Amino acid sequence: MTKPIPGESKEEYTRRKLLKSQLNPVADFILSIVMLSLSPFIMLFAMIHDKLMFKFLNKTYIYNVSWEDPRMDQRVFDLNESDHVITIASAGCNVLDYIIEGARVTAVDFNSCQIALTEIKKVAIMNIDFEQFFEIFSKSNMELLRELYPSKIRPHLSAASQEFWDDGVHRIKSFMYSGTSGNMSYVLFRWILPIFGLGFIRRDLVTGTTPEALRSKLARCEYRLRSLAWIMDNILLRGGCCLAGVPERQMALGLHRPNNLAMVIERIFFNTDLVNDNYFYSGYILGYYQPHNCPRYLKKENYLKMRKHLKADKLHLVHGTMLQAIDNVKTDITVASLLDHMDWMTDRMINEEITHLVRKMDPVRGKIFWRTFADDVHSAPLAWLEPEKVDDSDDRVGMYWTTWIANLKDCKVAYEERIDTNQSKGLIADLWTGLKVVSFPFLKPLIASSIKASGHAKDMESFYRYQKEGYDAFREGLLHARPVLMESFPLKKEGNMVWVDVGGGTARNLEFFPVEVIRKYFKKIVVVDISASLLEIAQRRIDTMGLGDIVSVVEADFTDKSCFSKLPPVGTVDAVTMSYSFSMIPNQQGAMTNAAHLIKDKGQGIVAIADFFLEGNFDDCLPHFSRRVRKVESKLHKAWFAMDHVHLLGEKQLRMGEPMMERIWDNRFRGQVPFMPFFTPYHGVVIMQKK
Numbered sequence: 215m216t217k218p219i220p221g222e223s224k225e226e227y228t229r230r231k232l233l234k235s236q237l238n239p240v241a242d243f244i245l246s247i248v249m250l251s252l253s254p255f256i257m258l259f260a261m262i263h264d265k266l267m268f269k270f271l272n273k274t275y276i277y278n279v280s281w282e283d284p285r286m287d288q289r290v291f292d293l294n295e296s297d298h299v300i301t302i303a304s305a306g307c308n309v310l311d312y313i314i315e316g317a318r319v320t321a322v323d324f325n326s327c328q329i330a331l332t333e334i335k336k337v338a339i340m341n342i343d344f345e346q347f348f349e350i351f352s353k354s355n356m357e358l359l360r361e362l363y364p365s366k367i368r369p370h371l372s373a374a375s376q377e378f379w380d381d382g383v384h385r386i387k388s389f390m391y392s393g394t395s396g397n398m399s400y401v402l403f404r405w406i407l408p409i410f411g412l413g414f415i416r417r418d419l420v421t422g423t424t425p426e427a428l429r430s431k432l433a434r435c436e437y438r439l440r441s442l443a444w445i446m447d448n449i450l451l452r453g454g455c456c457l458a459g460v461p462e463r464q465m466a467l468g469l470h471r472p473n474n475l476a477m478v479i480e481r482i483f484f485n486t487d488l489v490n491d492n493y494f495y496s497g498y499i500l501g502y503y504q505p506h507n508c509p510r511y512l513k514k515e516n517y518l519k520m521r522k523h524l525k526a527d528k529l530h531l532v533h534g535t536m537l538q539a540i541d542n543v544k545t546d547i548t549v550a551s552l553l554d555h556m557d558w559m560t561d562r563m564i565n566e567e568i569t570h571l572v573r574k575m576d577p578v579r580g581k582i583f584w585r586t587f588a589d590d591v592h593s594a595p596l597a598w599l600e601p602e603k604v605d606d607s608d609d610r611v612g613m614y615w616t617t618w619i620a621n622l623k624d625c626k627v628a629y630e631e632r633i634d635t636n637q638s639k640g641l642i643a644d645l646w647t648g649l650k651v652v653s654f655p656f657l658k659p660l661i662a663s664s665i666k667a668s669g670h671a672k673d674m675e676s677f678y679r680y681q682k683e684g685y686d687a688f689r690e691g692l693l694h695a696r697p698v699l700m701e702s703f704p705l706k707k708e709g710n711m712v713w714v715d716v717g718g719g720t721a722r723n724l725e726f727f728p729v730e731v732i733r734k735y736f737k738k739i740v741v742v743d744i745s746a747s748l749l750e751i752a753q754r755r756i757d758t759m760g761l762g763d764i765v766s767v768v769e770a771d772f773t774d775k776s777c778f779s780k781l782p783p784v785g786t787v788d789a790v791t792m793s794y795s796f797s798m799i800p801n802q803q804g805a806m807t808n809a810a811h812l813i814k815d816k817g818q819g820i821v822a823i824a825d826f827f828l829e830g831n832f833d834d835c836l837p838h839f840s841r842r843v844r845k846v847e848s849k850l851h852k853a854w855f856a857m858d859h860v861h862l863l864g865e866k867q868l869r870m871g872e873p874m875m876e877r878i879w880d881n882r883f884r885g886q887v888p889f890m891p892f893f894t895p896y897h898g899v900v901i902m903q904k905k
Contacts, residue, residue, distance in 0.1 A: 225433035225484065232439055232480045233473060275327040278389060278396035279497070280307035282553055282585060283610045284510070290583065290604055290619050291549050293317045297579075300539060300571075301551040303531060305393075306332030308551070310339075310511035313523050317549075322532040322539035329533045330371075330378040331393075335511070336531075337370045338362075340524050344517040352503040352512050354388040374533065390501050399498045402450070407499070410442045411435065415488070416499050425487045432483050439483070443476035451475055460587075464557035467588040468615060470832030481612035492610040537570055546576040552584040554614060556596065561701040562632060565595040569629040572622065580622035585614040594702035594879050594899070596620075598627035628705040628735065632697075632726045694885030695897035696793050699824035700726035702879065702899050703789065705735045711788040713739045714781060714812060716772045716805065717795020721752035721765070729759055739765040740781055742772050743795075773804030778812075787812040793824045796867070797860050806870040815904045821875060826855060827896040828864040831882045851895045868900060875902040 219227075287308065293299070295316035303309060303323035309332055312319050323329050338347050342362055349355040350362075359367075363383050368376055386392045391400040407413060412435065418428055432439065451465075451474060468474050486492040488499075493507045503512055510516055523529075532539040536555070540547075550571050556564055571582065582599060591597045599620035606617045700723060705711070715723055718741035724732065732739070739761075743749050749767045756765045770777035778784065790809040799805045806821070813819025828848050836844055852862050868877065882898030 223433075225429060228433045228436040228439065229480050229484050231436055232443055232476050273327065275305070275325060275331050275393040276395055277305045277328065278331075278391075278393035279494070279509075280304040280309075281395070281494070281611060281613065282308055283494070283608075284308045284311035286604060286606060286609060286617065287311070287551060287583065288315070291551075291581065293549070297548045298543070298545050299549045299551055300536075300543065300547050302536070302553050302555060303328050303332045304553065306335045307509050307511060309529065310335060310520055311509065312551075313520050313529055314510055314516045316519070316523050316528070318528045318530075318545070320530045320532060320539055320543055320547075322534060322536055324533070324535055326374055326533045327378055327393075329531050330375040330382070333371055333375045333531055334367060334379055336524055336529055337367050339511075339517065339520050341366045341370060344514050347517070348505075348512055348514075351389060352505075352508055354390055354502060356383065356387060359383055372531075388501065390497055390503075400501075403495075403498045404501070406442070406445075411438045412442070419489065419496055419500055423489060425489045428489060429484055439479060440476075443473065443479050446475040446479070447473055461558050463559075464554065464587050467557055467586065467592055470835040472835070472837065478612045481609075486610050486612070494610050536567060540567070540570045540574050543574055546580075547571070547574050548576050548579045548581065550575065550580075550582045552582065554585045554587065556584045556593065557586050557588070559593075561593050561595060561698050562634070564593045565629065565701045566631050568595055568599070569631050572625075572629050575622055578623050581619055582622065583617075583619045585617045587613075587615055589615055591616075591618060592881075594698075594704075594881070594901070595629070597879060598704050599625050626707065628707045630705060630727070630731045630735075632700055633728055634697075691886070691888040693794050693824070693897075694883070695824035695899050696723070697726065698881070698897075699723075699791065699793055699822055699899045702901065703791070703822065704820070705731075706788065709735045710737045711735050712737065712782050712786055713789045713791070714787050714809075715739065715741045716790060716792045716809065717743055717798065718767075718791075718793070719743050719745065719748040719752065719795075721755045721767070723791065723793055724755065724759060724761065724765065729761065732761060732764065736764060738782060740768055741765065742768045742770055742777070742781070744769065744771050772808060773799060773801040775808065778808075781812065784811050785814060788814060788819055790819075790821045791823075792821070794826070796823050797825045797855075797863055802861075802867050803870050806867075807874075810871055810874040810904060813904050817903045817905070820878075820901055820903050821871065822899065822901045823863075824899050825897070826851075826860060826862045827882050827898045828852060828862045829882075830884070830896050831880065831898075854893075855895070862895070863898075871902050873905070875904050877902050 219230075222230075281304070284307070288311070291297070291299075291312075293312060293315035297315075297317040298320070299312050299317050300320045300322070301309060301312070303321040305328065306321070309319055309321045321329075321332060323332075335351060338350065346358060346362065350359045360383050363379065368379070371379065388396075390396060403416075407415065414431060415428070418431070471477075482488070482492065482495055486495075488496050490507055493503055493509060496507055497503045503509070511520060532542070536552075559567070568582070572580075575582075582601075583604075584596070586592055591601060596618070599622075601618040601620035604617040604619055606614070609617070713736055715721070721741045724739070724741075741749070741752050741756075743752070746769055749769055752767050756762055756767070759765075768777070768780045770780055781787075790812055792805070792809070796802060796805060809821045813821060828851070829844075833841065833844055848862075855862055868880075871877075877900060879899065879901035881900075882896050884894040885897045887893045887895070
């Protein structure tokens, strides 16, 4: 059992033990067995998690309060009346916080009920007294709302919001405990906290206390806090997040951390002031806001400012997607406050949204701001914005792991949409190609006997000759990192780029770009492959796209220096890509060295690899037993892929580019193998630049 460190205070000891996310050896063992028995149910719930969450859309609001701290926003935005902010409506709290500063705000939400919640606050500010407003939206005086609604509020609402609130004013009993997140918070703060012996927090907030006295009491509840943290991290995190509006994709960004909610508890109880400042949690604990501890839009001194700016039509509400809202704005956007919704999106969706934003933003003043559950920037299209990490040490919410802001004027990358071209030829064709792949190890001697090439060239040609027609269609469901690579491909604003696609095979990667984008940004593209059969398909594709003047094919072994005579001059290439080819090259050191020689130096050239990997980004964070299971799984993956001459990548291969190159991006994720749903090897995109 861990003992206090000499000189350590009780509070310091409790915080340290809380962050360890452990109880005692016996309890940990028993609870581990319990979690193991529950794991099938947790996996099943994960599969239906998002579907369940989206069932609530347009039926009720999910967020009854905006779950982002606007104090941080105001610190980095420095808003004034010349600003135009585009953001997500959520519960309207932060939207109104921006309105206080006089900024024009476009607030969008694809849940019409969130728009209705934001709109009723807007209309109320414009038409009722502050005291009435505070009674309704701070103290949930629903009787007063029902009294004022017919004459003061309803006539000024949109038809959709009228429909929601005609029923809502009677159905909703409390703003603080309404919506799915509010209902979940009621269970957590009014039921679960008292069950764990923490009901005194609410009593002390009601009767009055000091921050120091409350923290001192909490410090003496070490075991209660640790038990609560264990339950929250292992059960409530997965079971309750659909009610809190957290999708599975966002959850996955932080599941490598075993103590997410333990860290949140430590931050909130010991690093913020629940008594005077942290209205997010004190509001949920009490069931209402106190005048001295509430959002800025509930402060009397800001009420007339909001009314003035709202009557000047500075708030525009949009029910729809962020893309729709961006495309329909009439004035340049100076701030895009994207909350945490980038966590919900694929790289393609992120790239698409940034592309649309950039076209509508003020090129000099434009800022893009987001929060994330990830430890770092989690998507390459966001990384190319060159964002700065925002100091979040004073964040009162504590649910986000990092916060980022990017100034558009500092961005050196051009954003263009990619194309989603589905190559599927149908189930029968995919099954036939899959059969060829699976049976290749047995048929290889027969196939190879008819091929004149030797060595690696013979292996590759024998593998691909009878698959070439169905090659792209079958691999759409196998090569999951290829589209991620193409979304991650940084385009230079000045254009004139030279791109060498090593192991480019059928030139499928070209089709991720519209033809006009290729012509705008590239002056030369070379597709290199050792398989004549695949290059035959590549040439056909190039001719169909009408790109013969820019794109050429080269049949060569890229590891042989003699291939340089057929490629652009050394040191002139902007990007070398290897899309599921590096793992199939026997001489991987030679391939990496040649790629490094080809690209420009001083950070101007990149080598980008999409491939299969032995390990994920966070394997070393797994518990001891899970880590051993992961190693066994990794060995099975390695043996299975080796039958098809695919050698999964590890740190050894990635370090082959050192010291000439440095890694600037490394993102790995699991992806299924067609017709084998439980076989999910790691895929990934790694990008290196020349020093």
